[in-house]
Amino acid sequence: MSIPPPQNQNPGYSHAPSDTQAISIENNYPATGAIYPPGQHPRVKSLLSLTLGSATVFALTQILGIFTPVQESGITLSASSDSGAFQTDPLLSGILGLVIGLALYALVYSLIKKGKKSGRITGIVFCILGTIGAFFGIFGLLFIEMPWELLSTIVYLAFFIVNIFWLMRAFHSDTKANLV
Numbered sequence: 001m002s003i004p005p006p007q008n009q010n011p012g013y014s015h016a017p018s019d020t021q022a023i024s025i026e027n028n029y030p031a032t033g034a035i036y037p038p039g040q041h042p043r044v045k046s047l048l049s050l051t052l053g054s055a056t057v058f059a060l061t062q063i064l065g066i067f068t069p070v071q072e073s074g075i076t077l078s079a080s081s082d083s084g085a086f087q088t089d090p091l092l093s094g095i096l097g098l099v100i101g102l103a104l105y106a107l108v109y110s111l112i113k114k115g116k117k118s119g120r121i122t123g124i125v126f127c128i129l130g131t132i133g134a135f136f137g138i139f140g141l142l143f144i145e146m147p148w149e150l151l152s153t154i155v156y157l158a159f160f161i162v163n164i165f166w167l168m169r170a171f172h173s174d175t176k177a178n179l180v
Contacts, residue, residue, distance in 0.1 A: 038115020041178035043169065048112055050166040051123065055105035057159040058130065059098060061137070064152050066094030117179045120170050127163050127170070134160035 039048070104126055111119025137156040141149060169175055 036178055038178075038180060039113045040115075041174060043172055043174040044112065044115070044178050047120075047123075047166065047169045047175055048109060050162060050169055051105065051109045051112065054127070054130070054159070054162045054166055055102060055109075057155060057162055058101055058105065060155050061134075061152075061159055062094060062098040062101065064148065064155060066091060066098070068148060068152070112179070115179055117176075120175065120179050124167065124170050127166050131160060131163040131167070134163060 036044075039045075108119050108123040108126065111122065113119075134156050138153060138160065141153050141156065
């Protein structure tokens with residue numbers, strides 16, 4: 001006499017994972033409690049995207065600064081040659097500032113991409129400084145006449161907003177938890 005196999009109490013339910021669950025488990029990306037490789041969490045990826053966006057808007061602000069002569073009350077601002085102070089070409093100093101700034105963005109991006117907390121901390125420091133600079137840039141446009149005043153205002157405002165979003169993403173608990 002043989003014992004019959006147990007009958008499934010719930011014919012529509014199976015203990016085997018569905019196709020989508022199996023794919024998620026294979027890739028180590030389950031729906032909840034996910035463990036992501038360094039720099040691969042969705043919040044960290046969005047932080048990387050915001051870093052690239054901020055770098056792009058920073059480059060635009062620098063390029064506008066390089067090619068826009070600043071005037072106040074019809075007088076071009078420049079250091080007087082009588083002071084004996086060290087003077088540089090505005091084009092050269094603008095390009096140097098652009099290169100240094102983009103190098104710092106590349107440093108922050110690469111550290112965050114590797115999943116390092118030091119990239120987040122470094123980025124927070126530079127982002128706060130950039131946000132303050134953008135705020136004063138917007139405020140300064142109220143008092144200084146520039147040929148492309150509207151364009152400059154829009155670019156500075158975009159830089160300010162992107163930096164605020166970057167800071168919000170950097171301080172998010174998921175971002176902090178997924179950087180080592």
